[in-house]
Amino acid sequence: MFRNRYVSYRQRQNYIRHPRKTINSHLNNAKHTNEEANYERMNVCEVETDYIIPNEDLFSEEFDGEAFNNVAFDDEAFDGEAFGSETFDGEAFDGEEFDGEEFDGEEFDGEEFDEMLNEDDTMLSDDEMSIDSTNEALSEESDKIIDEALNIEEMPSISGEFSPYFKNLTEALMFCWIQKHSISTQAYNELVDIIYHSQFKSEDVVTNIRRFRKYRQRLPLLPIKTRKIHILSKNTPSTSKNIKEMYYLSIIDIIWHSLNNPLLFSQMYFGPGQNVKKNKELWHGNIWKEFPRFRCASIQLNGTTYTCREFIVYKESVTTNRFGRILAIVDVDGKLKITVQRILTFEELPNNLKSNNRRNRSHNELWLLDREIENAVIVVELQNIVKIVTIVILYSKNNINGSSLIFIREILYKHQGHWKLRDVAYYYKHPSEFAALEVSEMNLPVYKLYIDLYYDEFGTYRNVYHSLGGVYIQIGNLPFNERKHLKNHFVLGFIPFGGCFNEFIMPFINEMEQLEKGIMMNVQGNQCLIIASLGDVTANLPQGNDLAGVKRHGAIRGYRTCNVVKDSWTSEGLDLSLVSRYHHLTDDQFKEISVALTITKRKELATKYGLHLQPPILDRLKRERHLQCPHDVYHLTAGKVLRFIKITIEALSSERKLEFIKFWKSFEYPRTWQKLLNPISHIDSFMMSDCLHLAMMIPFVLSRFLKPSSFRNPELTSFQKRTGVSRSDLAVKLWLKCWVLTAKSMTISFKQSFTEDDYIELRECLDSERKILSQDECISNIILKKRIPKKKIEENFPNDSTFRKKLALIYREMGYKSAFVEDSCQHYEIGCFLGNNGTDTQYCLHIGDVVTIASEEKGDSFAILQSVFSHKKNNRHFAFIIINEFELTSQKKLECPVYRLQKSHRIYSISKVNTNNAAHFIHYCNNSECIGGDHNFRNDLYIKNMYFFKVV
Known part of the structure; x- marks a missing residue:
């Protein structure tokens, strides 16, 4: 705004900004159409750009007062308002459409022009009339001043060259500079702080801004690299180019600058994992403790090297030795110890799992105790290690190479309060098994870095989603109080609109592959070996699935850490140990997809497993794709x-x-x-x-x-x-x-x-x-068939006070405190439902079937199904079963245990049926009391068939 009115304070020069060649179009008086108007004189300013006349004498000769007054326009035509930027646009009337020849007094005099205006007035439409009436109503209101530039009361009582507006030249120049460049309050405050700094000297101010730009090369700033990247046309406007430039920072440069920053390097941690009560830092977690690329991988003791993942015998007490597996070497209150996962013998298994088959295998087989069990992972003193033993974990049946070895086939764990055994294939491998670190002996300091990658697609225009992928890096060796600062978040780069993450991340992958092997780097003036590995890869739900190689959450199995179908994500009783995704199992699934002969078959397998057609690009690095890809x-x-x-x-x-x-x-x-x-x-x-x-x-x-x-x-x-x-x-x-x-x-x-x-x-x-x-036990995916006649139900299961009390008790166990029971039971012979293991397998229960009931108190128990019934409570239908339980006796028949069937009925929710543990019971027929298929049920003894199993 001050450019048009700036007056130089230099002598012998004045800067006058002239308006363009336009005239006021509001010709309401005859004086605006004066025939003697000298347009030739005004054509001095006929060019579109503004003339600047820097010579005072030249101005006085060509534009003296008399010559300027010869132009037949009054003072109002050239005041600040009439010739403002809005009026003199230069586009409404240019030199060709509105010149002196066309606007001649002989063709248009004042009276004719007034007549034309009057004729136009008679041609107003109804809408225009309404607008005029509205304008008349609005004109009655007085105009308000919303920005009062000059306030007489605020005029300072000052004198001088710049009075009465400014005290001095500095004040005037600063005011003009602020208004001209729209300087913000924060920027002005920072400038004032600089000027008033005690060490500020005006003679040190650099007058050339180009020199300031070169100063950037003096600072320890990261070099910005660029490369070409393809743009997907379906994600961008049609005018976008197929190839664009992407800009990124080198991870090696980030590491070098961080390690050579004394403030950061002094706070980094490079030691073993720590066992503490309050987990706060990354080195308090299991990934740091057990991953050989972040901590101590082995330890020397009495001339023997003990490596993480090895099996040992350790002293539990003075007289007791036990088997265990070394998980990590940790720091406990400044002292090195080892964490050991306990291994059980056959005698330590729960009684209900001591089958004859396991007993026969117990001479060369042990059982791993699941890490989620209390006291399954313990801390052992180094002096309590007895020796190393060779034990083989059978992740697949092809690993059996010798009968003299000790094997582990199963893991003991708890689900819903009762003990179970699962195949050891459903177990996360120790990081040393897939990410071992081999470092040659060198007399150099070794620094292992934990690289945390964060990927986020965000909308650059708030609610208008136009995805721009941001990739960020953090060094996990810094403590939490430092990592939370924005200055310690390193932007690796931004993926352009429509760009592909795989293309963008390729330079990072290539450099990380070098860092995983170790590179020489000068750190604080010393040559060191730097090893960096990927720690966590954090991303939101859709992008995180992509980084783990899993289909997005809209797929049937679109969850990055488990195989649960979409409809069962909130189901009660999911056995997560059996439905989780494991790195080695996912590898086998990717191999199966890749070797398929046709693309159709590959897509079918990918849909079946919920995976992409190819493994994610981050799999080129050493990592556990499911455990190390947490949700944001x-x-x-x-x-x-x-x-x-x-x-x-x-x-x-x-x-x-x-x-x-x-x-x-x-x-x-x-x-x-x-x-x-x-x-x-x-x-x-x-x-x-x-x-x-x-x-x-x-x-x-x-x-x-x-x-x-x-x-x-x-x-x-x-x-x-x-x-x-x-x-x-x-x-x-x-x-x-x-x-x-x-x-x-x-x-x-x-x-x-x-x-x-x-x-x-x-x-x-x-x-x-x-x-x-969620609707836990409510009937949503349960189908009940073949209703039992009411008369038969009344004979066997009368709806009396005892029945209602039992049912009310079950409701309380389900979490419903209001246990009012209505008389709305319907009994059926068959109940079909989806299994509680997260799969889409359908199970059917028939009256007379032997079922396994999951109980927190007694573990798995066996019973005969007597009825399946639905009950209506508060307009919702719940499914229950009536059973008679078996009781174990001391008898045996054909080396199989004998059970007695109890006569009392018990009620359970249908969700308590354990579909993973099928059992087969045979009636204990004595001599000739049972003829053909007619059994004498007064004999309540049954034999559990220990030779029954599911043939695959």
Whole structure:
């Protein structure tokens, strides 16, 4: 704005900015059409650019006062408003359309022009008339001044060359500079701080900005590299190019600058994993402790080298030796010790798992105790190690090479409170088995770096999603207090719109392959061996699946860490040990896909396993693709909260939405928070941090006004039907409880340190949240067939007080405190349902079948099915079974145990049936009391067939 009115303070030069050759188009008076107007004189400014006349004498000769006054335009035509930038546009009338020859007084005099204006006035349409009437109404209101430039009362009483506006030249120049370049408040404050600094000297100011740009080469800045990358046409506009430049930083350069930064290097940790009560740092976790590329891989003791993953005999007490496997060498209070996973003998197995087959194999077979079991992983002093033993884990049957070796085929674990055995193939291999580190002997310092990769696709225009992939790097050797600073997050680069992650990450992969082997690097003036490996690869749900080689979450098996089908993600009783994804099993699946003969077959196998056609590019590096690719908790939690907020707001009635806003505005938020947007009108503009902030407070906001009348009737009825709550006030309390669980789980997830109790509390909190929002034992995928006649049911299973008490007790065990039992039971002969192991296998139960019941108290127990019945409670149908349990006796028949069938009936939820442990029982027929297929059921003895198994 000051460019048009700038006046030089140099002598002998004036800078005058002249307007372009345009005239005012509002010709309302005859004086604007004066025939004597000298247009030739005005044609001096006929060019489109502005003339600048720097010579004062030249200006006085060509544009003196008299000559300028000869132009027949009054002073109003050339004031600041009439010839502003808006009026003199230079486009409405150019030199060809509006020149002096066409606008001649002989053709258009003042009277004719007024007549034309009057004729135009008579041709106004109705719309124009209405506009004129509106303008008349608006003209009655006086105009308001919204920006008063000159305030007489604020005029300073100063004198001088720049009075009365500025005190001195410095003030005037600074004001003009600020207004001309729109300097922000922060930038001006920083400039003032620089000028008033005690060591600032004006003579040291560099007058050439190009010299400042060259100063960049003096600083330890990272060089930016570039390469070509292909652009997918389906993800970009049609005008986009097929190839673009991408810019990235070298991971080797990042490591070199970090290690040679004394402030960062002095805080990095390069020691073994640490055993602490509160886990906070990465070296407190299992990946650091057990991965040989981050910690100590072996230790010398009495001339013997003990390496992680080896099997040993150790002293548990003075008189007892046990088998174990070395998992890691850890630092416990400054002293090196080893963590050992316990191995069991046959005698240590639970009684219900001591089969004859396992007894026969026990002379050269041991059993691994699952790590999730309490005290399965223990810390052992180095002096308690006795010796190394050779034990082979049979991940596949082809590994059996000698009968003299000791084998491990199965793992003992617990599921839903009872002991089970699973194949050792469903076990995460020790990192030393697939990522061993071979370092040649050198008398050089060795530094092992933990590289944390983060990948995020974000929308560059807030809610308008136009994905730009950001790839970031962190060095995990830094403590948490340093890693949380933004300055210690290194941007590897940004994937252009439509670019492919595989192409972008290729330079990083190539350099990391060199770093995995080790490269020589000068660190703080010393030659060192630098080994860097991939630690965590964190990403949100869709991108994380891509990095793990798993189809996205819309697929049937679109989960990166387990094989559960999509419809069973929240099912009760999932045996995660059996349905988890394991690196070595996924490798076999990728091989099966790659060797398929046709692309159709490859796609069928990929759909079956929920995998991509090819392994992810990150598999070129040493890593466990499933364990080392965690979910982005920040995205997941914020997304869950945002969805729940929308559901809650949509469920409220219109009046209660206004009430919600009232309480939301008056709520006492922390003063340090920025003002949150309106969650009703601007919910789609919420940032992730806004969602988390609102989740911290919304349970308290809702508790101040939420009532059954706050909800729309259809929403509350649907929620009651889904959760099985009969009373509306209890449904409101349950809604609040869900918000409490959401806020609680969020708080635990973002704790800075974790104890074992914190992990347990988080697991319980998430499980409670899942139970509220899912239909556990409610009939959703269960089909009941062949209804039993009512008369027969009344004879065998009368609906008396005893039956109702048993059923009420089962409801309480399921978590339903209101145990009012209605008389609405329907009994059936057949019940079909999907297995509880996360697969889509259908199981059918018939009356008379022997079933295995999972019980936390007794483990697996066996029973005969007497009935399958459904019960209606609060407009929901639940499925139950009636059974007679077997009791083990001391008798044996054909080396098989004999059981006695109890006469008392017991009721269980149908979900308690263990479909993974089938059993076969045979009636104990004595002599001739059983003829043909007619058994004498007064004889209640049955033989368990120990030779029964499922033929594959």
